[in-house]
Amino acid sequence: MPWYLYLALKQLFPTGKRLTFFTVISVLGVTLGVWVMIVFPGVMGGFGHKYRGLIVDTQGDIQVRASGLVRSAEVLQHLAKIPGVIASTPFAEGIVMLSNGNRPSFPGIQGIDLGHVEDVIPLRRHIVRGSLDDLDDDTVILSAGLANSIGAWIGSKVQVVSPATLEKMQRDEVMLPTELTVVGIFEIGHQQLDSSVAIVTLRRMQDLYDLGKNVHGFNVKLSPNEDVIEAAKRINATLPPMSGLRARTWMEANESFLLALQFEKMMVTLITAFVTLVAVFLITSLLLTSIVRRTKEIGVLASLGAKPTQVALCFCFQGMLVGVFGTVLGVTLGLLTLKNVDAILQGLLRIAGDWEAMVAIYQFSQVPAYITASEIVSVCAYVVGLSTLAGFIAAWRAAKLKPVEALRSE
Known part of the structure; x- marks a missing residue:
């Protein structure tokens, strides 16, 4: 030295x-x-x-949606052919009035396709009570904060009223609230999502909102190490121009x-x-x-x-x-x-x-x-x-x- x-x-x-x-x-x-x-x-x-991580766990790497409603089967087949896409799942979403006894709430509600949702969104990982396997057209899964605010627990019966139900009531149609049984409670770790989200099957959501066979959009999962921005460009380049569909990355959807x-x-x-x-x-x-x-x-x-x-x-x-x-x-x-x-x-x-x-x-x-x-x-x-x-x-x-x-x- x-x-x-x-x-x-x-x-x-x-x-x-x-x-x-x-x-x-x-x-x-x-x-x-x-x-x-x-x-x-x-x-x-x-x-x-x-x-x-929260966005990807709840929305996938890319979200494809239109300003209106879209048919799910044709778009799913189209997305499956795009390089880099390993899975996709349709969803429908909205706002409902959900009550348990005299305790109402107005959460966001999302309908999921039980056959494909786990391929894109690891929902099962966030369920802290109950099971995703018990979800069907007559049941619902609530976020932890929402369940606590209305006093619901596993086995509770909750009443759901959608805008479509209110519209039918205005036309003097006899409509009763939809009754669903709570079979699961999930907790993601995000205060807003944990306090105001309910999950039902896609068929139940389509029925609540009178969507027919239509959906609001698709969550897409990409291959590991796939460039999200480039994948979104590929999807947009192949989507039919007249469909009104557009793919947005998780960054674009939450840019602000x-x-x-x-x-x-x-x-x-x-x-x-x-x-x-x-x-x-x-x-x-x-x-x-x-x-x-x-x-x-x-x-x-x-x-x-x-x-x-x-x-x-x-x-x-x-x-x-x-x-x-x-x-x-x-x-x-x-x-x-x-x-x-x-x-x-x-x-x-x-x-x-x-x-x-x-x-x-x-x-x-x-x-x-x-x-x-x-x-x-x-x-x-x-x-x-x-x-x-x-x-x-x-x-x-x-x-x-x-x-x-x-x-x-x-």
């Missing part, structure tokens, strides 16, 4: 002594900066990742919310990057202070034959080492925090009384966390690079010292 690198290590971590003030403060500053850059973007990225999350994550990343920059300025200041204190020592080294570049490398290497150690500690602490971020934030927000407000804004009952390996590598490269630059600034100052002037320094 070159002597100037060895000297840099000894100045940072002296043998048999406690760590120097410079080492502790510098490494701690970088550690906290990296921790912030891992945790805050990780939480914001978690919301985006969670929302993406995703853009808001992306903007928030970008702003948080930018702010945390400046926080780390402040910590790096601290390293520069401490290194410059160290140079002033060691002016004579630098003069002795120069008089013994040390080249200015070697003296400079000694201080530059100190900055890089501080960056490396601080980054390792910061990443470790950040990943541990992200692993337990739900419990930590829930505790803090409940103490502050803001937990309900956060749930109302982001619609998630749990705080997600997600950060990619490329983001971690970017943070590491950014911080180590800045720390090395901080050392270089101090090194440039040390390299300019002349031996005679340094030895004269008091």
Whole structure:
């Protein structure tokens, strides 16, 4: 090992002594900066990742729908022939009045095709009570919040009134509410969906809304690693122009919310990057202070034959080492925090009384966390690079010292 690198290590971590003030403060500053850059973007990225998974779990990778009603059989056959499409399922949706005794609610209702829904949407995974196998034309599955709000449970009889039913009543037709038995309760983890959704069979939904054999659209699942945007373009290029059908990716269908999350994550990343920059300025200041204190020592080294570049490398290497150690500690602490971020934030927000407000804004009952390996590598490269630059600034100052002037320094 070159002597100037060895000297840099000894100045940072002296043998048999406690760590120097410079080492502790510098490494701690970088550690906290990296921790912030891992945790805050990780939480914001978690919301985006969670929302993406939620959309795909409830709508598929692509949704094909028209402004009006469409026949399902012909479109299903057409979608099956498109490269990249591995499954599709029709759906119909609307709003109904659903009541249990004297407790009414107005949830969204969706009719699913029991023969194909599991090929696209993993609905069975989210059912916490009852079973999807029990769903038929005379039964219904409710979201957990909806079931709780109307006091329904497995086996409860609920009455459903659709707009089509009300329309028939206005024509003086004798119509009674449709009675369905609750056979399942599901919970996805999204506050809005868990509080206002009911699921019935596609035939029951068509009957409630007088759709005949028509549906409102189709959820499509793609092959793994298939480009969603390109697949949507292929589907749109092959759909009959007169059908009015259009394929939209999960990103297009939720563009506004995703853009808001992306903007928030970008702003948080930018702010945390400046926080780390402040910590790096601290390293520069401490290194410059160290140079002033060691002016004579630098003069002795120069008089013994040390080249200015070697003296400079000694201080530059100190900055890089501080960056490396601080980054390792910061990443470790950040990943541990992200692993337990739900419990930590829930505790803090409940103490502050803001937990309900956060749930109302982001619609998630749990705080997600997600950060990619490329983001971690970017943070590491950014911080180590800045720390090395901080050392270089101090090194440039040390390299300019002349031996005679340094030895004269008091």
